[in-house]
Amino acid sequence: MKERSEFAVVNHSVPRGDGIAKVTGSAVYTSDMAVEHMAWAKVLRSPFARARILSIDISQAKSQPGLIDVLTGGDLKGLSPYYGHGVRDHPLIAIGQVRFVGEPVAAVIAEDELTAQEALGKIVVEYEELDAILDVDTALAQGTPRIHETDFADGAFRGFDDFPGAAGNICQAVHVAWGDVDAAFAVAAHIAEGEFYFPMVYAYAMEPYVAIADYDAKGQLTVYSSAQHPFMVRHDLAQVFGLPLNSVRVIVPYVGGGYGSKSYTKIEPLVAACSWKAGRPVKLQLSVEEAFLTTRGDDARVRIRTAADAKGQLVARQATIHLNTGAYAENSPMVCRKAANRIVGPYRIPNVKIDCFAVYTNTVPASSYRGLGGAQVTFPGESQIDELAEKSGCDSVEFRLKNLAQSRESIHPGMRPIDADLPGDVREAARMLRMDRPLAPGRGRAVCCSASDAGAHPVTLAMVQIYADGSVSVLSGSTEIGQGSHTVLAQIAAEEMGVPLEKVRLVGSDTAVTLFERSTGASRTTTLMGRAVLEACREAIAQCKVMAAEVLGVPAEALVEERGGIRSGETRLTWSEILEKYFQMEGCSIIGRAYLRKAGDLKLVPVFWEIGVVGVEIALDEETGRITLESLVTIGDVGLAINPAMTEGQDLGAATMGLGAGLFEELIYDGQQLMNGTMLEYRVPRFSDLANNVEMKLVQNRDGVGPYGAKGGGEGAVNPISPCIANALHQATGVRMRTLPLTPERVWKALQEKKARAST
Amino acid sequence: MTTLSRFEIHQPASVLEASQMLAQYGDDAGIYAGGTELLLAMKHAALNYRHLIDLKVILGLNSINVRNGSLEIGATSAHRSIERSAIVRQNQPALAEMESQVANVRVRVTGTLGGNLCFAEPHSDPATLLLVLGGTVRAESATGAREIPVAELIAGAYANNFLPGEVLTKITVPCAKPSHRAGYMKFQVHERPTLGLGLWMETPDDGRTFTSARVAVGCVCPFPTRGVEAEKVLTGSRGEVEKRLPEAADLIADAADLVDDHEGSVEYKRHLIHIFLRRVFRKALREPVS
Numbered sequence A: 001m002k003e004r005s006e007f008a009v010v011n012h013s014v015p016r017g018d019g020i021a022k023v024t025g026s027a028v029y030t031s032d033m034a035v036e037h038m039a040w041a042k043v044l045r046s047p048f049a050r051a052r053i054l055s056i057d058i059s060q061a062k063s064q065p066g067l068i069d070v071l072t073g074g075d076l077k078g079l080s081p082y083y084g085h086g087v088r089d090h091p092l093i094a095i096g097q098v099r100f101v102g103e104p105v106a107a108v109i110a111e112d113e114l115t116a117q118e119a120l121g122k123i124v125v126e127y128e129e130l131d132a133i134l135d136v137d138t139a140l141a142q143g144t145p146r147i148h149e150t151d152f153a154d155g156a157f158r159g160f161d162d163f164p165g166a167a168g169n170i171c172q173a174v175h176v177a178w179g180d181v182d183a184a185f186a187v188a189a190h191i192a193e194g195e196f197y198f199p200m201v202y203a204y205a206m207e208p209y210v211a212i213a214d215y216d217a218k219g220q221l222t223v224y225s226s227a228q229h230p231f232m233v234r235h236d237l238a239q240v241f242g243l244p245l246n247s248v249r250v251i252v253p254y255v256g257g258g259y260g261s262k263s264y265t266k267i268e269p270l271v272a273a274c275s276w277k278a279g280r281p282v283k284l285q286l287s288v289e290e291a292f293l294t295t296r297g298d299d300a301r302v303r304i305r306t307a308a309d310a311k312g313q314l315v316a317r318q319a320t321i322h323l324n325t326g327a328y329a330e331n332s333p334m335v336c337r338k339a340a341n342r343i344v345g346p347y348r349i350p351n352v353k354i355d356c357f358a359v360y361t362n363t364v365p366a367s368s369y370r371g372l373g374g375a376q377v378t379f380p381g382e383s384q385i386d387e388l389a390e391k392s393g394c395d396s397v398e399f400r401l402k403n404l405a406q407s408r409e410s411i412h413p414g415m416r417p418i419d420a421d422l423p424g425d426v427r428e429a430a431r432m433l434r435m436d437r438p439l440a441p442g443r444g445r446a447v448c449c450s451a452s453d454a455g456a457h458p459v460t461l462a463m464v465q466i467y468a469d470g471s472v473s474v475l476s477g478s479t480e481i482g483q484g485s486h487t488v489l490a491q492i493a494a495e496e497m498g499v500p501l502e503k504v505r506l507v508g509s510d511t512a513v514t515l516f517e518r519s520t521g522a523s524r525t526t527t528l529m530g531r532a533v534l535e536a537c538r539e540a541i542a543q544c545k546v547m548a549a550e551v552l553g554v555p556a557e558a559l560v561e562e563r564g565g566i567r568s569g570e571t572r573l574t575w576s577e578i579l580e581k582y583f584q585m586e587g588c589s590i591i592g593r594a595y596l597r598k599a600g601d602l603k604l605v606p607v608f609w610e611i612g613v614v615g616v617e618i619a620l621d622e623e624t625g626r627i628t629l630e631s632l633v634t635i636g637d638v639g640l641a642i643n644p645a646m647t648e649g650q651d652l653g654a655a656t657m658g659l660g661a662g663l664f665e666e667l668i669y670d671g672q673q674l675m676n677g678t679m680l681e682y683r684v685p686r687f688s689d690l691a692n693n694v695e696m697k698l699v700q701n702r703d704g705v706g707p708y709g710a711k712g713g714g715e716g717a718v719n720p721i722s723p724c725i726a727n728a729l730h731q732a733t734g735v736r737m738r739t740l741p742l743t744p745e746r747v748w749k750a751l752q753e754k755k756a757r758a759s760t
Numbered sequence B: 001m002t003t004l005s006r007f008e009i010h011q012p013a014s015v016l017e018a019s020q021m022l023a024q025y026g027d028d029a030g031i032y033a034g035g036t037e038l039l040l041a042m043k044h045a046a047l048n049y050r051h052l053i054d055l056k057v058i059l060g061l062n063s064i065n066v067r068n069g070s071l072e073i074g075a076t077s078a079h080r081s082i083e084r085s086a087i088v089r090q091n092q093p094a095l096a097e098m099e100s101q102v103a104n105v106r107v108r109v110t111g112t113l114g115g116n117l118c119f120a121e122p123h124s125d126p127a128t129l130l131l132v133l134g135g136t137v138r139a140e141s142a143t144g145a146r147e148i149p150v151a152e153l154i155a156g157a158y159a160n161n162f163l164p165g166e167v168l169t170k171i172t173v174p175c176a177k178p179s180h181r182a183g184y185m186k187f188q189v190h191e192r193p194t195l196g197l198g199l200w201m202e203t204p205d206d207g208r209t210f211t212s213a214r215v216a217v218g219c220v221c222p223f224p225t226r227g228v229e230a231e232k233v234l235t236g237s238r239g240e241v242e243k244r245l246p247e248a249a250d251l252i253a254d255a256a257d258l259v260d261d262h263e264g265s266v267e268y269k270r271h272l273i274h275i276f277l278r279r280v281f282r283k284a285l286r287e288p289v290s
C-alpha cells in the first residue's frame, strides 16, 4: 500500500471538474434539454386524500387546440402499472382510487406546457370521498380499513435483503434484538425513558423532478431524468413496459441535488407512459410545489428507554419506532430497516430490542432522506445518552468515551466490526469545541455522534478505457448529483494510470453505456465505485504489462512498474506507448473492468460504518426562544479523503441540512392538506443560519474497504446535529426537548412551563 | 404553483395612460411594478390578469427627493435604492434601515415600495413603519389625484382602498427632526416576518421626556395596526414610559387582531410584542437593545 505522502492526485483538493460549467451556467441539466418533436405533459392532481375515482371526463380537454393526448388510469392496458423497488404498490397514475392529496390523476400531453396546463382545467373528475387515514395511530387502530387493499409483489431489492413486510397498514416491520432487555432493565441502576418526535421533512433540492421520455415506434424507451438511481429506474421501467433491459436506456445529465429526494423511481414511469400513449417524446417538469407533493422524509415517533449500570456502563436499549410512511412504500422499507439498526448507536450495548414499523397513511409518500433513518433515530438515541450521563453523575463526553465501540470492536452481532476511531473522534470534537471553557449565560455545548451501517448492497461494476494517446475514460454508473463523484473518480483514475487529471474524462450515467451500479446512495460512491475504478485501472495495467512483455520480448516478471508505465533495464514505456507498439496503430484503446459484489472483504455488511461526530455551542435568546449556532465542529472519519476540500464540504453540508429539522423544518398538515409545501412557507437553512465559528477536521486512518482505505462521508453529520442542539439547550436551560424542530415558540413554551413548575 | 397563464404587457408612457389602460381593461388588468408579489400570485392563480400594465417604464416614477420637509419617494423606487439612497439615509434613517432588512437582496433589487404598500401583504415591513412615521401616498387617475394616509390605504389583508383606475405614484414621509426618535424591529423565522414593530417618539430634551408617541404592530395580525391607546401611555418622563412599556405592549396587542397561524400562537405573539416594544424603545434611543 502506498504511503499517504506518495499520492500524486488523490488526497489533494483539486478543483471540481464541473465547477466552472456549473458556476457559469453552461452545465446541462435535464431541465435544459429538449429532443426533437418533444411534447409537454402536465399533471392533474387529487384534491382528496382518500377517494374512489368514479369517472374522468376528458371530452372538454380534448377539444383544446394544441392538445395531443390525455393519460388516465384507464389507459394502462398492456402495462404492469405498479412499480416500486421495495413493494410494487405505486401505480404510475391513480387507478380507480387516490391515496393522498396531490396524487397524479390525469396527465395532459400537449404541444407546449401552457396548453397542457390550460387543458387540465377542463378535465372533470368525479370522486367518492372516503375517510382519510392521516396519522399512524388511526392507521394502526382496530377496524381501520387498509389503504392498500391488496398484497403487492416484492420489488427488486426484496431479493437482496430479507425482511418480510407485514399486514394491515403496516408497510414494513423490522425487528432487531439481542440479549435480554427485560432482565437488564429490571436490575439497571439508571434508566432514561421517553417519547420523541422527528418531524415530517422535505429533502429540498434546487432542481425539482424532471424527465424526458421517448418510447419510440421500435419499442425502445429512452429516458433523460434527474434520477439518482438510473439502474433502479431502468429496472422499474423494464417491468412496467415488459421490455428487455437493453431496450430501456436511462441517461442522467447533471442533477441539481437530491439529498434523498431523487433516490429510486419517481416520475419516470408516468412520463414514459405519456410518451407510450402519445407516440411522441414527452417532457414533464414539476414545480417545487409539485415536488413537495411527490416525496418527503418519514416522520418518526420513537418510544425509547436506555439503561446503564452503577458504573455508567450501558446495559440495555429498547425502542419502538413508528414511521409515517405515507401512501406508498417508496424507499421506506429500507428506511425502516436502517432506522432499526441505527438507533442502537455506536455503543457497546449487551441487550437490545428494537421494533420498527413503517406505516401507510393518506399523506405524501415518504422515502429516503439523507441519512436514511439516521436523523430520525439519532435524535432520541443521543438525547437519551445525555440523560443517562446526567443520571449517572458523569460528564456526557466521558460517558460516551466509556461506552463507545473501539476500532475493530463488533457491536452488532453478525455485522462488520467498527472500522473507525469513534473515541478518538469524540475526544477530538470535544477538544476543538473547548468544552472546558466556562459558559456564558444562555450558552450550551454538546458533542454527539452516530454510526450508520452504510454502503447499501455492494454490487458495483465499472470500466475504464485507456487510449493510446494517453487519455483515459472512466465509464461509471454513479450519478454526479453535486457531491463531486465525477471529480473524485477522475482523481483515482489519474492516480492509478499516472496521467494528468485533465486527461481523464468521466462518462455516465447512461445505462446503455455504463455498467450496472446498484446505488448512488448510502454514501458509497467513493468507497465502492472508487474502488471499482481503481481495480479496473489495475486490470488495464495488468493487460498492458502482458503486452509490454511481448513487445520487449522479456518475461512479464522482469518488468518494473513505475507510475504511468514500466521500466525494463534502461527502457521506459508509458501505458500509451505500450498500446501503440502493441497494436501498431494510432487511436486504439483497451478496457479495464472491475466487478464488485458481496464477496471477499465486501461480504460482511455494512460495507463500512459511516461516522457522524459533531459538536455545537448554541446561543439562546431566552426572551424569544430563538436558538442560534455560535460554534460548529465536525469530524469526518473517512479513512482517506480523496478530495479533502470536497469531503469537508460534505460534512458542512450535512451538518447544515441537519439544522433544518433541528430548528425550522416541518411539513404541516391541516387535515388532508399539506399547508406549507412552498419555498415561501417551508423554512430550509440559509447561509445566515451557519455557525459564527466553523471548524472541520478530517480523520484519515485508512481503515475503510474503499480505495487507499477510504470510506464514505456525506450523510454522517446530518444525524447528530439535532440531538446535539437539544443537549446543548438542556445544558443551557435544564429543559429537555423531545419534539423537533426546536422552533423559537416551542422552546419559549418549554421555558415557560419550566418556570411555572419551579414556582409551584 | 403553475406556469404563468397567457397575458399581454402594456407599456404606458405616463401615469395618465396607465390609468386609462386600467379603466379600459377593468378587472382583467393589473399594475405590474417589480412583479415579486404579482407574478407569484398569478402562478398560484390567486390573481388572474390578462393585461399587465408595466409601471416601471414610466420615466421619473422612481425618483427620490426632499420637498417641504418631506421625503418624496416615487412609487417604483425599489427597496434597494431606498435603502442605499443618501437622501433617505440622511432624512429618515429609520426608513433606510428598515428597507435594508426587507426580504433578501434579490427581492429588494426588484420589488418596489409602491408594490409593497398596494399589495397590503399582512407581513409588510414598510407599511408598519410608515404608519408611525406619518407616511401618505398619492393616488392618481385620469380624473384626478388624492393624498391618502398609509393607514387609510390598507383596507385589510391583501386589500387596498384604491378606486378603479387609481395608480399609486408617490410615497411621502416627513423627514426626521432632531427631536424625533424612531425605530423598527422585526422578529423573523420564516420567509416573512413573524412580528414587526415600529415606534416613533417626540422628545424635546434628548430622550429625558416624551411628549408624543406613535406605535404600530404588523405581521401578527391581518394588517398593520396602530396602538392608539398605547401611544397615550408612552408619554412622560423616560422612567415613567419605561415602567409603562408592559402596559403599552398589552394595549398594542389588544388593538391588533392577533391571529393563530403557523408563525405562532396568539399567546406567543402577545409575548413578542412585550419583548420587542422594550427592544425597539432602546433602539429608537440608539441604545444597546438587550
Ligand SMILES: Cc1cc2nc3c(=O)[nH]c(=O)nc-3n(C[C@H](O)[C@H](O)[C@H](O)COP(=O)(O)OP(=O)(O)OC[C@H]3O[C@@H](n4cnc5c(N)ncnc54)[C@H](O)[C@@H]3O)c2cc1C
Pocket (backbone or CB within 6 Å): A680, B030, B031, B032, B033, B034, B035, B036, B037, B038, B039, B055, B075, B076, B079, B101, B102, B103, B104, B107, B110, B111, B112, B113, B114, B115, B116, B118, B119, B121, B123, B124, B125, B126, B166, B167, B168, B169, B191, B192, B193
Ligand atoms: C421571497 C420574498 C420575501 C419577502 N420578504 C418580505 C419582507 O421581509 N418584508 C416585506 O415587507 N416584504 C417582503 N416581501 C414582499 C416584497 O417587499 C414585495 O414583494 C415588493 O416590495 C412588492 O413590490 P413589487 O414592485 O414587486 O410589486 P408587484 O408584485 O409588481 O405588485 C404587487 C401588487 O401591487 C400592485 N401594484 C404595484 N404597484 C402599484 C402601483 N404603483 N399602483 C397601484 N398598484 C400597484 C400590483 O398590481 C400587484 O397587485 C417579500 C417578497 C418575497 C417574494
